[in-house]
Amino acid sequence: MAALLEVSGLKAFYGQTQSLYDVGFEIPMGGITTLLGANGAGKTTTLRAICNMVRTDGTIRFDGKNIRGMATEEIVRQRIAHVPEGRGTFTTLTVDENLRIAAYTRKDKQGVKDELERVFVYFPRLKERIQQQAGTLSGGEQQMLAIARALMLKPRLMLLDEPSFGLAPLIVLEIFRILRRINEEEKVSILLVEQNAALALDLATHAYVLETGKVVMSGPSDVVKNDENVRKSYLGY
């Protein structure tokens, strides 16, 4: 299968501090890939680097085209949706406005309408809260809103940064079920960064393990899952 996103020799810097050294990975078209690693390994930075939110070096090819160095707004227009750490809710806007703002770049009004309907199929709870101020939603609802908003971009690739963060286990399971459906039904490829390695390896087909800004291991999820080091360090048994 052709790769949708190819990253190679990726370096990233916060001011003088280098936090990624030579990161490389591929995301197959239509697949779910996960990045695992301890705190500070560079998972979030990798996602931010893809969207040019940090200073980077290396190559990032999306659908064969080098997107490294493009402005964040333009990368998003290539239909890469980033669901950031902390969900990025527009707290003072309503749920409806939070969703509509993501359709800002789209010109097809009917398409946007259909999209809204489809999003509510995945997240019926958001429909009930449509006129509520987004800052008053619960953590789980805000995470759903963040994913729903990403869907409104009609993305080809979705970058998810710790969707399970701070949520009750049942809500996390619900969100992961929805992510699988989105991947299958909407044909959205997913790059998932997750602390909960067991959950991430269940969802993903491929996994990369990051340590202090380098890829130290990669392979199909079930191979990575059974690796002894991964089991000990990230799965806890």
Add this chain to the structure above:
Amino acid sequence: MEQLLQQFASGLANGAIYACVALALVMIYVSTDHINFAQGEMAMFSTYISWQLMSWGMSFWVAFILTVMISFAMGVLIERLILRPLHNAPVLSIIVVFIGLLAIFNSMAGAFWSYLIKEFPSPFPKSDFGIAGVIGAHQLGVVLVTLIVLGLLFVFFRYTPLGLAMRAAAQNPQMARLVGVRVDWMLALGWGLAASVGAVAGIMVAHIVYLEPNMMGGILLYAFASALVGGISNPAGAVAGGFIVGILENMVAYAGNQIEKATGVYIIGNGEKLTVALIIVIFVLTVKPAGLFGRVVVRRV
């Protein structure tokens, strides 16, 4: 009683002006966290432009619309050329730039058009307009024009995609970028709109305070007071604050006059209007630091 109504009406007209300038301040504040000290001088400069256009033979309303458009371009240019390079500069540098802009606009106006006080026409017919004995034609016109402008802005921000994008960019710039909003341009647009609203205020008030390079000095202070009273990060609050400050200062002065008439003791009068405004600010900030309508931002984590 009639005098009271008159004072109220004139407070309403002043309040409309304060509301406009306060709104201009708030528009820039919510997206940059800075108070544009040059807002008043920019409005004054715009007013001179409209005066110039009229002296070249244009009618009032043509000059008005043209000036609003020129001011918009001026605001956008200031953001792109002067403030953009200072994007990551410390607060103090930006404040110095604002003060610099204030001085530049002030002296440019003086240099181009001299410091002599000029009369500025009112577009509103003298007779058959207004309510005899209570509110003058110009005052009523000012209130109407501001209400129209405020209404248009409300519709723009509330119901158009571009308005939504501007609000999103102001609230969470990084996330706005992640949904494809060109945040830099939204900031520039905000500056343009603020300059336009300021221009409206300047053109409307010039007939009352006369045209001269320092005409907006006091008004900027009132507008700042209004914005603080209403809640500096709340546009609707700033507008309400403008009307509150405008009406209250006149009411207090009126009460002072009545007391003086009745007892012969002078406590407070027209001379202390600005003081009244500032006392209102201190009072509101002490009792409700977020302003009367400013919500303390509630966030669930």
